[in-house]
Amino acid sequence: MTIGLRDEAGAVIDKFDVNHEKLMHLIVVSEDLSHFEHLHPEYEWNGTFRVDLTFPAGGRHKLFADFVPSGGAQTTIGEWIDVEGEGAGRPVVPEAELAKTIDGKRIELDIAGLSPNADAMLTFSFKDAPSGRPIDDLEPYLGAVGHVVILSEDAETYLHVHPADEASTGPEATFHTSFPSSGTYKIWGQFQHQGRLITVPFVVNVTK
Ligand SMILES: [Cu+2]
Incomplete structure (x- = not known):
């Protein structure tokens, strides 16, 4: 393209x-x-x-x-x-528990301010899944500890958010944003650890 x-x-x-x-x-x-x-x-x-x-x-x-x-x-x-061809057409369903294990890492997302036009604070935390040990050696990805992209369910609202402390290496990475309206949003966090890119998706519901 x-x-x-x-x-x-x-x-x-x-x-x-x-x-x-x-x-x-x-x-x-x-x-x-x-x-x-x-x-x-x-x-x-x-x-x-x-x-x-x-x-x-x-x-x-x-x-x-x-x-x-x-x-x-x-x-x-x-x-x-x-x-060309058919899309997968999967529903975008908000998740009850914002935690995932990817590539041997337990990644949790905590969000304060999950309501429209509020100051929202997203905190990703990282643990080694087998041992439960916090991961404090995240590597910079594109010059920051992580990058977060957020889209509304209809893909009309796009938010690209950078970390509050770009130099953090974990175990937490914090991002500030604001969801402009109620509804379902998908969040992708991207981080790097031991030379590998981790992309972790979460689906949340923003309500008044
Ligand atoms: Cu990029």
């Missing part, structure tokens, strides 16, 4: 600032939010980026391109695309 960027007057945008170590961050999700990818398209020339995409299933997908035009503000553009 190539992504070409132009300003409102139709002029090519060809200068970008590095933002979290990259010129562009591209988030790809299926309509049911079951498929999630965070990619970094390569800049080619003349305002054009290029990236290889693989879709595990068909159906509608949404792409979010995150970038900073030089001298401008952080910008996110979202576009729906159709992929």
Whole structure:
């Protein structure tokens, strides 16, 4: 896929600032939010980026391109695309317990302020699953202890959140955000430990 960027007057945008170590961050999700990818398209020339995409299933997908035009503000553009074939169509169901074991690590998410327009504080905590020992040697991923992307169930609201303390190495990583309205949201936390990227998804319900 190539992504070409132009300003409102139709002029090519060809200068970008590095933002979290990259010129562009591209988030790809299926309509049911079951498929999630965070990619970094390569800049080619003349305002054009290029990236290889693989879709595990068909159906509608949404792409979010995150970038900073030089001298401008952080910008996110979202576009729906159709992929041939059927989508998985899984329901997005809020989880009663926000804890998962991935790659031998127990990851828990605690959220304070899970109501619309409140200051929400997300705290991820990490333990070695077999021993229960806290993990305090998380590695920087794209220049911070972690990255969090949040989407509303309809993929219309996109939040990209960076940690309160970017230099933290665990066992906790804290993120501040605000959910703009009631409803179901999916949260993906991305962290690095022992050279491996961990992507941990959670589904929550935001209510008044
Ligand atoms: Cu990125």
